[in-house]
Amino acid sequence: MDFGRISRRHLLQGSAALAVGSALGVRGAAAAETTIGFIYVGSRDDYGYNQAHAQGAAAVKKLPGVKVVEEEKVPETDAVEKTIESMINLDGATLLFPTSFGYYNPHVLKMASKFPKMSFEHCGGLWSDKDPKNAGSYFGYIDEAQFISGIVAGYSTKSGKLGFVAAKPIPQVLRNINAFTLGARLANPKATTQVIFTGDWSMPVKEAEATNSLIDQGIDVLTCHVDGPKTMVENAARRGAFVCGYHVNQSPLAPKAYLTGAEWNWEALYPKFVKMITSGQPIPNFYRGGLKEEIVKVSPYGEVVSAEARKHADDVKAKFMAGDFTIFKGPIADNKGNTVIAAGTDRGQQDPELEKMNYLVEGVIGATA
Amino acid sequence: MADASIGLWTVPLAVLGGAIRVSTPFLFVSLGECITERSGRINLGLEGTLVMGAMSAYGISYLSGSPWLGVLAAGITGALFGALHAGICSLPRVNDIAVGIALMLLGTGLAFFLGKPLIEPTAARLPAIDFGWWSDVPQVRAALRINVLFLIGVAIAPLLYWAFKTTRWGLLIRTAGESADAARAMGHSVLLIRLRATMVGGFLAGIGGSFLSLFYPGSWNEGLSSGQGITAVALVIFARWDPMLCLWASLAFGGAAALGPALQSVGVTSGYHLFNASPYILTLAIMIITCSPKRTLTGAPAELSITR
Numbered sequence: 001m002d003f004g005r006i007s008r009r010h011l012l013q014g015s016a017a018l019a020v021g022s023a024l025g026v027r028g029a030a031a032a033e034t035t036i037g038f039i040y041v042g043s044r045d046d047y048g049y050n051q052a053h054a055q056g057a058a059a060v061k062k063l064p065g066v067k068v069v070e071e072e073k074v075p076e077t078d079a080v081e082k083t084i085e086s087m088i089n090l091d092g093a094t095l096l097f098p099t100s101f102g103y104y105n106p107h108v109l110k111m112a113s114k115f116p117k118m119s120f121e122h123c124g125g126l127w128s129d130k131d132p133k134n135a136g137s138y139f140g141y142i143d144e145a146q147f148i149s150g151i152v153a154g155y156s157t158k159s160g161k162l163g164f165v166a167a168k169p170i171p172q173v174l175r176n177i178n179a180f181t182l183g184a185r186l187a188n189p190k191a192t193t194q195v196i197f198t199g200d201w202s203m204p205v206k207e208a209e210a211t212n213s214l215i216d217q218g219i220d221v222l223t224c225h226v227d228g229p230k231t232m233v234e235n236a237a238r239r240g241a242f243v244c245g246y247h248v249n250q251s252p253l254a255p256k257a258y259l260t261g262a263e264w265n266w267e268a269l270y271p272k273f274v275k276m277i278t279s280g281q282p283i284p285n286f287y288r289g290g291l292k293e294e295i296v297k298v299s300p301y302g303e304v305v306s307a308e309a310r311k312h313a314d315d316v317k318a319k320f321m322a323g324d325f326t327i328f329k330g331p332i333a334d335n336k337g338n339t340v341i342a343a344g345t346d347r348g349q350q351d352p353e354l355e356k357m358n359y360l361v362e363g364v365i366g367a368t369a
Numbered sequence: 370m371a372d373a374s375i376g377l378w379t380v381p382l383a384v385l386g387g388a389i390r391v392s393t394p395f396l397f398v399s400l401g402e403c404i405t406e407r408s409g410r411i412n413l414g415l416e417g418t419l420v421m422g423a424m425s426a427y428g429i430s431y432l433s434g435s436p437w438l439g440v441l442a443a444g445i446t447g448a449l450f451g452a453l454h455a456g457i458c459s460l461p462r463v464n465d466i467a468v469g470i471a472l473m474l475l476g477t478g479l480a481f482f483l484g485k486p487l488i489e490p491t492a493a494r495l496p497a498i499d500f501g502w503w504s505d506v507p508q509v510r511a512a513l514r515i516n517v518l519f520l521i522g523v524a525i526a527p528l529l530y531w532a533f534k535t536t537r538w539g540l541l542i543r544t545a546g547e548s549a550d551a552a553r554a555m556g557h558s559v560l561l562i563r564l565r566a567t568m569v570g571g572f573l574a575g576i577g578g579s580f581l582s583l584f585y586p587g588s589w590n591e592g593l594s595s596g597q598g599i600t601a602v603a604l605v606i607f608a609r610w611d612p613m614l615c616l617w618a619s620l621a622f623g624g625a626a627a628l629g630p631a632l633q634s635v636g637v638t639s640g641y642h643l644f645n646a647s648p649y650i651l652t653l654a655i656m657i658i659t660c661s662p663k664r665t666l667t668g669a670p671a672e673l674s675i676t677r
Contacts, residue, residue, distance in 0.1 A: 204590060
């Protein structure tokens with residue numbers, strides 16, 4: 001196309017038409033209903049992290065008077081700011097869910113200051129008093145569900161060896177590994193968890209190799225913390241090992257091998273948030289919760305899970321639901337023999353110390369660096 | 370074996386198993402690229418072809434229930450991408466490397482777009498042949514569950530070596546790659562030779578992709594290739610355009626990919642990022658050792674745009 005031929009008059013006419021069109025578009029959408037934007041870092045149907053959020057978005061769609069716009073595969077860069085701006089300016093979104101960890105600082109904070117009338121709800125971020133008031137962060141204590149998975153795994157293993165395919169040694173991942181191991185050792189005090197870090201969130205070949213190496217070591221129950229557990233679940237099931245899922249229910253992938261799993265319950269939380277916004281109530285800027293608050297849940301037990309395991313797991317789950325169970329209760333030693341939580345110290349779920357976790361507990365084979 | 374654990378033996382076994390499991394896509398892509406480059410063209414688009422092949426194989430296998438039909442579909446998709454590359458490159462003053470990069474982006478983008486509904490369903494997988502029947506150690510048996518595609522790839526390498534050396538079409542490809550003028554003087558169309566070579570190269574790369582989605586890791590998702598296609602193209606230069614060296618290089622890369630996870634599983638936990646990078650360190654090391662300022666790369670086809 002020869003841009004030199006476009007006259008200045010045509011250009012002005014064209015841009016005026018565009019401006020009028022977009023202005024009308026915003027007004028039309030805002031008048032009709034509340035528009036909510038969901039932004040995912042990966043694919044919406046990855047059997048993992050993003051699918052869990054997309055299920056939450058699907059639950060929001062069912063609410064009356066709500067329009068949902070979604071965009072997937074948005075990298076944790078300036079790209080997310082452009083997506084947010086276009087969702088606000090073109091689609092008329094007033095509530096946004098940028099769901100990936102790396103979106104928060106600086107992108108969401110920047111956008112929240114730029115659009116003070118819009119609400120931002122970020123998953124995993126640590127909101128503090130210095131941050132804009134229209135931004136908030138929420139997250140779930142999924143380690144409670146991992147602890148239950150660990151109990152079931154502890155009963156189901158024959159070798160006493162469990163395996164964990166993990167992405168990176170960051171606090172959230174370490175907390176899951178530790179909770180899973182503590183749960184397993186409640187059921188079987190001699191159980192160990194071997195951990196392999198693949199180095200990134202989505203590395204299918206490395207995850208498959210890690211799964212095979214773990215099984216070669218005699219490990220017979222595996223779980224993971226990567227973005228898409230599909231590779232681990234399928235490869236472990238093919239080799240005859242049991243699996244505990246993560247993010248969403250993966251039992252359709254391996255119905256015989258699937259014991260249970262730690263799942264997000266965004267489909268319960270997101271409609272709650274939307275109702276708060278539409279009825280004019282503020283959403284708390286810092287929102288956290290576990291099984292009791294219905295932010296996480298445990299997959300239904302697989303057929304092979306023994307009655308004894310079900311009973312023990314259900315008992316502990318009932319204690320979580322009542323709010324009187326602490327996973328990280330001293331004395332807890334790390335796998336190098338140092339005491340990390342002294343006897344008599346209870347680190348409850350809200351304890352900010354837990355969000356800085358940098359150790360692996362006794363019983364985990366592996367290192368954080 | 371009382372506790373079914375084999376301790377430190379895991380590491381060599383995992384490297385062996387990894388060499389067999391992980392190497393196949395490298396092998397197919399590098400052999401395909403070897404044919405294309407010997408005819409005087411570089412097709413950098415094979416990363417896109419690999420991902421397209423993986424997606425189409427998974428889709429066809431899911432829809433038809435036959436994984437072999439999926440492999441065929443992957444090959445045909447690859448050949449079409451090869452034809453597209455060769456077709457664009459036959460236009461005057463078109464740079465093959467630039468076209469390759471464009472096709473790499475097109476292939477991955479198109480595969481992600483068309484493959485969206487394929488992430489959830491589970492497709493029929495390729496069967497494995499059990500070569501570990503003689504052993505009663507389950508780990509050995511698992512490592513020796515070998516897919517037919519790997520064996521085909523291993524057979525193609527010497528066949529190609531022999532074909533380049535002794536057959537008529539092998540000579541034609543080499544002539545087109547060494548001196549287009551000589552091929553023209555003999556009365557052959559250089560463009561047609563390159564078209565066929567690029568299509569065969571694409572066909573093999575597509576099949577390499579079908580191995581990823583239908584055997585190992587064995588499902589379709591968007592991170593599946595994570596750059597294996599582009600690594601395999603680099604591997605051809607590293608293997609000096611020799612099909613047999615492509616075979617050894619692919620095996621080495623496959624084994625190196627298994628090293629990081631295997632070492633962690635036996636308790637060597639420090640520096641796993643370094644072990645994960647071992648394939649690339651290996652490439653750099655060999656490139657540095659074998660390079661010389663006094664001559665151009667031995668074995669490089671003279672018509673390639675990087676050597677010309």
